[in-house]
Amino acid sequence: MDIQNTQSQMRKGVLEFCILSIIQQGEVYPSDIVEKMKLANLHILEGTLYPLLTRLKNAGLLNYRWVESISGPPRKYFVMTDEGNAAYAVLLKTWNEMADAVQLITNNTNNINTLKADQAL
Amino acid sequence: MKKVININFQGRILPIEEFAYEILKKYIDSLRDYFKNEEGCDEIINDIECRIAELCDDRLKKGAPCITEVDMNLIITSIGRPADFEAQDGFEASSSSNTYSTEDTMGGNYYDNEYSDKQQSKKLYRDEHNKVLGGVCSGIANYFNLDPLLVRILWIFLIGVNILGYLILWIAVPSTSVKEVGGVRKRLFRDIENKLIGGVSSGLAKYFSIQVWIVRILFLIPFIRFVVNFRHLHLWQFWDSPHFPNLLDITFSPGAVFVYIVLWLVLPEAKTSADKLEMVGEKVDLNSIKNTIQGDLEGFGTRAKSWGSAQRSARREARSARRDERSNRRNENMDENTTNNRSDNKGCFHFVGNIITILIKAFVYFILGIIIISVLAALFGLGVAGTSLLPLRKFILEDGVQNWYVIGAIILFIWVPVIGIVTAVVRKLAGFKKANLLIRSSFWALWILGWVCIFLFFSSLTKSFSKHNTPVEKTIALTNAKLNFLTVTSEPKMKYYEDHWFDLTPFEKYTDEDTFYVRNLRIRITQSKTDSFEVKIIKLSNGSTKEEANRLANNINFDITQKDSVLFLDRGIGINKGDKFRNQHVIMTIAVPIGKRIKISKKGWQQINMNVNGHGIRTERIGDIGFGNDSWDGEWNNSFDDESFSYNRGVEYLMTASGLEKIGRMDLDNEVGKDEDTSDIEQQLKDLKEERQKLEGDLKKSRSEKMKELEKIDRALEQKSNDQKDKKAVTNNTSVMPNLNNVSKVANKFGDLQWVMERFAY
Numbered sequence: 001m002d003i004q005n006t007q008s009q010m011r012k013g014v015l016e017f018c019i020l021s022i023i024q025q026g027e028v029y030p031s032d033i034v035e036k037m038k039l040a041n042l043h044i045l046e047g048t049l050y051p052l053l054t055r056l057k058n059a060g061l062l063n064y065r066w067v068e069s070i071s072g073p074p075r076k077y078f079v080m081t082d083e084g085n086a087a088y089a090v091l092l093k094t095w096n097e098m099a100d101a102v103q104l105i106t107n108n109t110n111n112i113n114t115l116k117a118d119q120a121l
Numbered sequence: 122m123k124k125v126i127n128i129n130f131q132g133r134i135l136p137i138e139e140f141a142y143e144i145l146k147k148y149i150d151s152l153r154d155y156f157k158n159e160e161g162c163d164e165i166i167n168d169i170e171c172r173i174a175e176l177c178d179d180r181l182k183k184g185a186p187c188i189t190e191v192d193m194n195l196i197i198t199s200i201g202r203p204a205d206f207e208a209q210d211g212f213e214a215s216s217s218s219n220t221y222s223t224e225d226t227m228g229g230n231y232y233d234n235e236y237s238d239k240q241q242s243k244k245l246y247r248d249e250h251n252k253v254l255g256g257v258c259s260g261i262a263n264y265f266n267l268d269p270l271l272v273r274i275l276w277i278f279l280i281g282v283n284i285l286g287y288l289i290l291w292i293a294v295p296s297t298s299v300k301e302v303g304g305v306r307k308r309l310f311r312d313i314e315n316k317l318i319g320g321v322s323s324g325l326a327k328y329f330s331i332q333v334w335i336v337r338i339l340f341l342i343p344f345i346r347f348v349v350n351f352r353h354l355h356l357w358q359f360w361d362s363p364h365f366p367n368l369l370d371i372t373f374s375p376g377a378v379f380v381y382i383v384l385w386l387v388l389p390e391a392k393t394s395a396d397k398l399e400m401v402g403e404k405v406d407l408n409s410i411k412n413t414i415q416g417d418l419e420g421f422g423t424r425a426k427s428w429g430s431a432q433r434s435a436r437r438e439a440r441s442a443r444r445d446e447r448s449n450r451r452n453e454n455m456d457e458n459t460t461n462n463r464s465d466n467k468g469c470f471h472f473v474g475n476i477i478t479i480l481i482k483a484f485v486y487f488i489l490g491i492i493i494i495s496v497l498a499a500l501f502g503l504g505v506a507g508t509s510l511l512p513l514r515k516f517i518l519e520d521g522v523q524n525w526y527v528i529g530a531i532i533l534f535i536w537v538p539v540i541g542i543v544t545a546v547v548r549k550l551a552g553f554k555k556a557n558l559l560i561r562s563s564f565w566a567l568w569i570l571g572w573v574c575i576f577l578f579f580s581s582l583t584k585s586f587s588k589h590n591t592p593v594e595k596t597i598a599l600t601n602a603k604l605n606f607l608t609v610t611s612e613p614k615m616k617y618y619e620d621h622w623f624d625l626t627p628f629e630k631y632t633d634e635d636t637f638y639v640r641n642l643r644i645r646i647t648q649s650k651t652d653s654f655e656v657k658i659i660k661l662s663n664g665s666t667k668e669e670a671n672r673l674a675n676n677i678n679f680d681i682t683q684k685d686s687v688l689f690l691d692r693g694i695g696i697n698k699g700d701k702f703r704n705q706h707v708i709m710t711i712a713v714p715i716g717k718r719i720k721i722s723k724k725g726w727q728q729i730n731m732n733v734n735g736h737g738i739r740t741e742r743i744g745d746i747g748f749g750n751d752s753w754d755g756e757w758n759n760s761f762d763d764e765s766f767s768y769n770r771g772v773e774y775l776m777t778a779s780g781l782e783k784i785g786r787m788d789l790d791n792e793v794g795k796d797e798d799t800s801d802i803e804q805q806l807k808d809l810k811e812e813r814q815k816l817e818g819d820l821k822k823s824r825s826e827k828m829k830e831l832e833k834i835d836r837a838l839e840q841k842s843n844d845q846k847d848k849k850a851v852t853n854n855t856s857v858m859p860n861l862n863n864v865s866k867v868a869n870k871f872g873d874l875q876w877v878m879e880r881f882a883y
Contacts, residue, residue: 030168030172031172045199045200045201045205045206046169046172046199046200046201047152047169047200047201047202047203047205047206048201048206050165050168050169050172051156051159051165053168054159054160054161054164054165054168055160055161058160058161071178071182072132072133072174072175072178073131073132073133073171075171075175076168076171
């Protein structure tokens with residue numbers, strides 16, 4: 001089994017969800033997203049973020065607004081659309097279910113493992 | 122010391138180091154390649170560019186005077202490279218193994234990763250990012266680390282537009298999404314810095330890491346062939362023997378000129394430092410770019426010191442290159458779409474204009490090349506002619522100063538420029554500097570001296586030829602003038618050698634050791650007033666004085682002998698070293714009575730030419746060169762005065778009151794030749810007959826022998842059968858009988874065979 005591949009699959013799955021969750025909290029500039037994710041110990045390259053945002057925007061989940069900046073040209077800020085909010089709600093629900101399920105399973109196996117270890121002792 | 126340029130990038134003016142700018146450009150190109158098939162590609166690139174501009178601005182605000190390559194690498198690393206996107210396609214937890222994010226932040230080169238990537242996995246993929254049709258060619262190029270353009274050109278030229286093969290590969294080879302984007306491979310460029318015409322040769326040489334002149338020579342061979350093959354330019358009339366041009370008959374490709382033009386049109390110029398590095402296949406990293414630019418600067422320094430047109434053109438080049446670069450940079454202001462469009466349009470016109478200029482340039486250079494090679498060939502031909510004629514000079518030139526003139530003319534006027542042009546061309550091709558002033562001016566001086574020599578030579582030679590003799594008509598007495606039919610033919614008197622070591626000395630064939638034969642004879646046919654043939658001879662010569670001319674004319678030794686109805690003429694006028702050649706010639710007038718027939722044989726002239734030269738009509742002319750007069754060979758049917766009539770050789774004519782009348786056809790083979798032929802055939806016939814007789818004799822002998830044997834056997838048989846009868850022994854009979862049968866059969870067969878042989882012999 002290609003562990004790296006699985007890892008990246010797992011990350012890919014939650015990436016969009018994470019980004020939507022950040023934007024859902026309020027209007028945001030892409031580099032802020034990177035910063036916020038970094039705080040959560042999740043690293044994303046801006047080079048990957050931009051295409052993703054464009055994709056989400058084209059799918060109608062996001063919208064953007066030009067915001068004047070103190071220096072230089074205006075900057076692109078992203079906001080959720082209603083559609084995006086709805087999608088986020090669905091994803092959130094799925095994530096919670098999934099997290100619970102995964103939690104349960106991994107805990108169970110852990111329990112079993114500790115049990116086995118105990119028995120061995 | 123680093124050059125800082127200002128760029129207008131996404132609405133911000135950024136001072137940026139030139140290297141950093143190159144890196145940025147490469148990076149954006151690689152992004153563009155990567156996102157090519159993504160929906161909203163332009164938007165993504167635009168967003169990323171905005172972000173880069175913003176990050177740069179931040180750095181400047183923090184007090185940096187300009188964006189350095191270190192800054193640029195940090196920015197690029199933070200945004201990520203295509204290879205990173207592909208590998209991770211997303212984010213990663215900091216806990217996981219981090220392969221790249223900080224690895225090459227310090228001035229490292231971002232191609233390193235990809236380069237090692239490529240080395241690991243050598244698989245044939247179609248390259249979706251560099252495709253024209255299906256990306257097959259660029260895939261092959263990636264696989265072999267070649268420039269896709271080269272593969273495409275080879276594909277078309279070598280395999281032809283092999284659609285089937287392409288389709289098969291298209292279907293069979295998997296496509297790659299990102300593997301080799303922006304990787305390090307050599308690319309073909311035109312090397313405008315070392316250009317001679319379009320920089321194609323030096324670009325190719327750089328690509329294949331060979332010397333420039335090798336490529337140039339390969340391109341030049343068709344040129345030489347072109348000139349050499351142009352017989353009708355009459356440059357080879359001296360040396361049009363087949364041996365000479367064949368030396369150059371190496372076929373590289375007749376289309377090489379065409380290939381050159383195509384390459385010129387197709388190959389991009391190596392403008393930037395990165396291009397130049399790619400051209401030789403070096404890895405584009407900062408150090409190597411730095412080195413190249415330093416080299417450039419040094420080169421510019423030395424160039425600035427040099428003088429003359431070379432420098433001016435170099436400046437012009439540099440200026441146009443700078444202009445191009447500026448317009449490129451304008452193109453990169455993707456911020457303003459309108460200007461973008463406009464410059465695109467301009468670029469289109471620019472492109473068409475470029476093609477036209479390139480074609481015109483190619484044409485001009487082609488013509489120029491042909492002219493140079495033609496001049497060279499003509500001079501070379503003259504030189505060889507003159508040099509090989511030098512041994513004959515004692516027959517023509519007066520002793521003393523004329524000899525020096527002619528030698529000077531040949532060496533200085535012909536060979537010096539040949540050597541000069543060849544060296545100049547070779548130097549140019551090999552990219553050496555021009556020879557120094559002293560050498561060049563001494564070449565010119567020698568050549569001018571050559572002009573002087575040639576002028577002096579011709580003026581003194583003209584003087585030697587300036588006077589005519591007083592013509593004296595001499596009647597040749599014929600032993601039997603009243604015959605009905607007169608044939609004029611020539612007698613072989615002169616020596617010639619067929620086994621010449623080289624075919625470039627045509628005159629030697631007409632020379633004895635101290636005699637040189639010219640064939641200046643003109644035969645006129647006129648109408649006789651009487652009823653007998655009359656033959657008159659006028660001997661003519663030139664000379665420096667009248668007396669000299671008269672003496673020379675008297676010295677002409679031209680014999681005519683008559684045998685029955687045939688008039689034999691000497692083959693040529695002998696000229697010895699004492700007398701010199703002063704255009705001695707003989708005019709022979711034959712007056713033919715009305716009602717009589719005459720024929721001027723073709724024999725001799727043609728035969729000599731055929732035998733000696735063997736090259737047909739072209740080389741027949743060799744005998745004429747330098748002796749302007751009518752010569753023995755060749756057809757001329759124009760009468761050259763009022764009295765005489767025009768005629769063809771080898772045709773029988775009847776003199777009528779109104780002039781010559783043709784009888785019979787022109788016989789292509791001359792009559793004596795025919796005689797020789799028939800005698801040959803007779804000889805053969807005789808041989809055959811003898812052989813037949815011998816065979817017949819043999820046959821008869823063997824036949825009689827065999828007959829004797831047969832009789833013997835018969836007798837033996839009879840005896841045996843008698844014996845058997847006598848002894849009443851039947852037992853052996855069966856075994857003997859077949860033998861007997863066999864013997865008789867063999868005898869029969871033998872008889873048949875003899876019959877057949879006899880028939881055959883008859």
